[in-house]
Amino acid sequence: MSAFQENLEKLAELAIRVGLNLEKGQEVIATAPIEAVDFVRLLAEKAYGHGASLFTVIYGDNAIARKRLSLAPEEGLDKAPAWLYEGMAKAFREGAARLAVSGNDPKALEGLPPERIGRAQQAQSRAYKPALEAISQFVTNWTIVPYAHPGWAKAVFPGLPEEEAVARLWQAIFQATRADAEDPVAAWEAHNRNLHQKVAYLNERRFHALHFRGPGTDLVVGLAEGHLWQGGATPTKKGLLCNPNLPTEEVFTAPHRERVEGVVRSTRPLALGGQLVEGLWARFEKGYAVEVGAEKGEEVLLKVLSTDEGARRLGEVALVAADNPIAQTGLVFFDTLFDENAASHIAFGQAYAENLEGRPSGEAFRSRGGNESLVHIDWMIGSEKVDVDGLYPDGTRVPLMRRGLWVI
Numbered sequence: 562m563s564a565f566q567e568n569l570e571k572l573a574e575l576a577i578r579v580g581l582n583l584e585k586g587q588e589v590i591a592t593a594p595i596e597a598v599d600f601v602r603l604l605a606e607k608a609y610g611h612g613a614s615l616f617t618v619i620y621g622d623n624a625i626a627r628k629r630l631s632l633a634p635e636e637g638l639d640k641a642p643a644w645l646y647e648g649m650a651k652a653f654r655e656g657a658a659r660l661a662v663s664g665n666d667p668k669a670l671e672g673l674p675p676e677r678i679g680r681a682q683q684a685q686s687r688a689y690k691p692a693l694e695a696i697s698q699f700v701t702n703w704t705i706v707p708y709a710h711p712g713w714a715k716a717v718f719p720g721l722p723e724e725e726a727v728a729r730l731w732q733a734i735f736q737a738t739r740a741d742a743e744d745p746v747a748a749w750e751a752h753n754r755n756l757h758q759k760v761a762y763l764n765e766r767r768f769h770a771l772h773f774r775g776p777g778t779d780l781v782v783g784l785a786e787g788h789l790w791q792g793g794a795t796p797t798k799k800g801l802l803c804n805p806n807l808p809t810e811e812v813f814t815a816p817h818r819e820r821v822e823g824v825v826r827s828t829r830p831l832a833l834g835g836q837l838v839e840g841l842w843a844r845f846e847k848g849y850a851v852e853v854g855a856e857k858g859e860e861v862l863l864k865v866l867s868t869d870e871g872a873r874r875l876g877e878v879a880l881v882a883a884d885n886p887i888a889q890t891g892l893v894f895f896d897t898l899f900d901e902n903a904a905s906h907i908a909f910g911q912a913y914a915e916n917l918e919g920r921p922s923g924e925a926f927r928s929r930g931g932n933e934s935l936v937h938i939d940w941m942i943g944s945e946k947v948d949v950d951g952l953y954p955d956g957t958r959v960p961l962m963r964r965g966l967w968v969i
Contacts, residue, residue: 565731569603572706572740575807577607579749580704581658582803585612590652593662595620597708601662619645623669626835630673630681638680641688650691659696659703666712667895670835678834679864686868686935697913698920699795702803705898707734716895737808737887737899749804756793759812762969763790768951771878772958773825773905775947777842782878782907783820785930787918790814795915808887810902813879815916817930819848821875825907829893829900829941837895838862841940848874850909866909871934876912881905883945883965897939905943905962910934
């Protein structure tokens with residue numbers, strides 16, 4: 562077996578054993594780009610080998626997406642398969658595990674009218690809400706695992722032939738996910754212990770807010786009442802531990818939807834709706850982004866942020882050390898799963914109930930500062946030039962990161 566095939570086998574094994582922590586007899590519902598069919602078959606083999614009762618996969622196709630956005634009537638862009646997502650939500654609540662294969666061409670929809678892309682994105686967000694709620698509430702175990710899509714590889718390595726670019730991207734994926742370790746499962750156990758130590762420290766300190774300072778950034782993010790930090794392996798409502806993201810380097814919590822003030826500038830590009838958003842910046846007053854702009858991709862961004870009132874408020878703040886395996890590749894991945902785990906970040910939109918004590922819903926969730934929205938857009942604001950302090954209500958500050966590195 563080649564070194565590549567050995568690492569691919571390890572990655573698939575990690576997705577099932579560490580990512581999902583699949584239980585015997587569980588169903589798996591997978592989504593993936595159609596180009597990933599061979600990798601999905603390997604994942605299915607591993608899942609059945611670990612006792613899965615049924616492995617169902619739903620494929621996405623960028624070519625069909627382009628045809629729709631080019632040819633469908635205007636009113637057709639307001640449609641999305643709500644029936645599919647309602648069925649997925651029902652399956653999750655009945656115990657099916659959720660496996661998402663990520664990796665797509667970040668430029669797949671370039672050249673199409675941004676207003677049509679944004680309109681379709683809004684419809685998709687509305688239809689997906691039942692499934693998103695089930696996932697964000699951790700009613701079942703779920704994970705995201707990467708695949709080296711050729712379009713993605715060409716975006717990361719634009720100067721290389723496609724075959725070489727794909728090989729280089731797989732190498733970076735194996736490094737970032739620790740699949741290239743001699744014992745990846747043991748490596749993830751050690752990594753989870755480290756993340757859990759950071760989570761315990763932050764939960765003990767009960768900071769009132771975080772203060773980010775760096776080039777173009779002077780942002781105070783108030784934290785929700787009874788907020789909880791999370792990171793690494795996370796328990797479902799039934800107590801089963803899973804690792805939602807492969808890779809993951811973050812510890813994260815819920816901001817208070819009305820207590821964010823200041824200005825902030827992105828440090829990495831954001832892939833959104835098949836287009837790249839670069840040079841993203843925002844100014845917040847009382848939790849609301851009163852001004853938002855971008856050097857590239859602004860029109861798509863603003864359309865998505867018009868989805869609802871909560872789309873311009875924050876639903877997540879995450880701290881990520883700048884010396885982690887993803888950042889150490891030196892690459893910009895043009896993929897949120899990777900780039901968000903290479904740098905500290907914030908997210909416009911929906912907050913996670915898991916980040917509030919008792920996992921409240923409805924009015925209890927809102928009254929403690931939890932943000933509600935049909936969207937959740939992570940964007941990166943951390944780097945080796947950004948400092949982060951924890952703030953207490955009396956103004957006392959505690960250094961958490963200096964030049965992007967933990968000091969706790």
